[in-house]
Amino acid sequence: MKLLSSDPLDLAGLMASVQSPARGGVACFLGAVRDHHAGRQVLRLRYSAYEPMAEAELARIVAETESRWPVAVALRHRVGRLEVGDAAIAAVAAAPHRDEAFAACRYLVEEAKRRVPVWKQEFYADGSVEWVDPTGGAQPVPMEPV
Amino acid sequence: MKLLSSDPLDLAGLMASVQSPARGGVACFLGAVRDHHAGRQVLRLRYSAYEPMAEAELARIVAETESRWPVAVALRHRVGRLEVGDAAIAAVAAAPHRDEAFAACRYLVEEAKRRVPVWKQEFYADGSVEWVDPTGGAQPVPMEPV
Amino acid sequence: MTPAPTNAAVRVLLFASYAERLGLESIDVSLPLPATVGGVIDRVRELPGGSDLPPRPLCALNLAHVSLDAPVAAGDEIAVLPPLAGG
Amino acid sequence: MTPAPTNAAVRVLLFASYAERLGLESIDVSLPLPATVGGVIDRVRELPGGSDLPPRPLCALNLAHVSLDAPVAAGDEIAVLPPLAGG
Numbered sequence: 433m434k435l436l437s438s439d440p441l442d443l444a445g446l447m448a449s450v451q452s453p454a455r456g457g458v459a460c461f462l463g464a465v466r467d468h469h470a471g472r473q474v475l476r477l478r479y480s481a482y483e484p485m486a487e488a489e490l491a492r493i494v495a496e497t498e499s500r501w502p503v504a505v506a507l508r509h510r511v512g513r514l515e516v517g518d519a520a521i522a523a524v525a526a527a528p529h530r531d532e533a534f535a536a537c538r539y540l541v542e543e544a545k546r547r548v549p550v551w552k553q554e555f556y557a558d559g560s561v562e563w564v565d566p567t568g569g570a571q572p573v574p575m576e577p578v
Numbered sequence: 579m580k581l582l583s584s585d586p587l588d589l590a591g592l593m594a595s596v597q598s599p600a601r602g603g604v605a606c607f608l609g610a611v612r613d614h615h616a617g618r619q620v621l622r623l624r625y626s627a628y629e630p631m632a633e634a635e636l637a638r639i640v641a642e643t644e645s646r647w648p649v650a651v652a653l654r655h656r657v658g659r660l661e662v663g664d665a666a667i668a669a670v671a672a673a674p675h676r677d678e679a680f681a682a683c684r685y686l687v688e689e690a691k692r693r694v695p696v697w698k699q700e701f702y703a704d705g706s707v708e709w710v711d712p713t714g715g716a717q718p719v720p721m722e723p724v
Numbered sequence: 725m726t727p728a729p730t731n732a733a734v735r736v737l738l739f740a741s742y743a744e745r746l747g748l749e750s751i752d753v754s755l756p757l758p759a760t761v762g763g764v765i766d767r768v769r770e771l772p773g774g775s776d777l778p779p780r781p782l783c784a785l786n787l788a789h790v791s792l793d794a795p796v797a798a799g800d801e802i803a804v805l806p807p808l809a810g811g
Numbered sequence: 812m813t814p815a816p817t818n819a820a821v822r823v824l825l826f827a828s829y830a831e832r833l834g835l836e837s838i839d840v841s842l843p844l845p846a847t848v849g850g851v852i853d854r855v856r857e858l859p860g861g862s863d864l865p866p867r868p869l870c871a872l873n874l875a876h877v878s879l880d881a882p883v884a885a886g887d888e889i890a891v892l893p894p895l896a897g898g
Contacts, residue, residue: 551827696810
């Protein structure tokens with residue numbers, strides 16, 4: 433299954449894929465493109481990825497989450513051109529109880545942001561284009577294999 | 579606006595009502611009817627409410643959440659007859675950043691469960707019917723007005 | 725000469741399992757002021773089935789949660805709330 | 812007589828801003844074993860634009876995050892990852 437998608441993310445479909453009569457709590461998160469970043473007006477952006485590793489990393493995060501909590505989860509990241517308001521990431525976790533659903537959903541999002549090799553190029557209203565560095569240029573912290 | 583609903587909850591509509599180009603993080607929670615409770619098979623249930631107070635309490639929780647975090651939120655609780663899998667509660671919080679979206683969504687759900695005067699009658703496979711007491715019969719802790 | 729105590733009429737609402745136990749959803753209670761929510765509930769306890777109420781039930785006054793020592797006034801709506809089970 | 816060191820060919824991938832700075836997305840590097848990911852990156856630094864790489868960039872080996880002291884073998888795929896910006 434492709435966890436990186438160049439098509440719009442379908443939250444309802446992801447929710448349907450994890451819900452069940454035994455799993456009453458469903459927590460989800462959608463991260464959408466904002467119209468501003470660091471005080472500049474963003475028109476649109478482009479995500480690129482190290483695709484085979486991004487797929488592998490997303491799959492590892494899903495497997496870890498399902499082994500750590502009694503949950504069924506779905507995780508997708510968008511690549512390609514996105515407009516303001518488009519969802520870049522969707523995470524869903526369904527569990528018998530809400531604590532587990534929230535914890536698992538949060539884990540999916542945090543780990544995806546921390547580990548999935550995806551890069552974002554922002555296109556600004558003034559015509560400039562930049563690669564976004566969320567670390568603000570800090571020295572990267574090496575990641576051990578999980 | 580009615581925050582208690584006898585119609586199925588519409589998560590997509592609630593999400594659309596709070597999303598905006600400035601609010602990139604949307605956290606949501608759906609609490610659905612489970613098929614088991616305390617080891618018994620549940621066929622369906624019926625929620626009843628002290629309706630005017632439930633509406634007021636839901637509205638207060640929404641207002642508190644929006645004053646505490648920079649978020650736009652939506653909160654609904656279902657009443658009447660629900661089948662297994664039907665959503666009983668839907669909470670959505672949209673914020674510029676995900677920390678606030680998750681925190682606000684969690685607050686909506688916890689406070690709704692703690693404060694909204696709603697009662698649940700479970701109908702079991704063996705034909706019996708019971709009012710659910712999530713406290714297990716503990717002495718209630720008086721709630722001060724918030 | 726002290727003034728005669730004022731009597732106040734309040735309405736008490738019962739819900740869910742409490743309404744079933746007392747066989748009532750609404751009771752009009754008249755009692756001398758000053759009085760508290762707890763005092764009103766004590767009057768409800770005297771009704772058939774009323775002794776099944778817990779010693780300190782969850783209560784609301786005019787659509788908001790209150791503690792049992794909240795004062796009541798004429799025309800108030802008091803609700804005795806079984807354990808909440810929303811969500 | 813000690814055996815001559817074995818030379819290993821590995822592929823290095825560059826992405827996003829790093830690919831732009833070096834004007835390359837993929838480089839084949841041959842180097843004597845034993846070697847580490849850090850040693851491979853040091854070879855990339857010798858290319859035009861390579862000195863723009865941070866002292867200790869984020870790296871992956873065969874599709875998984877690794878630290879710079881991870882050993883490499885012939886045929887490995889090493890990726891130099893600019894700061895991740897997903898979500």
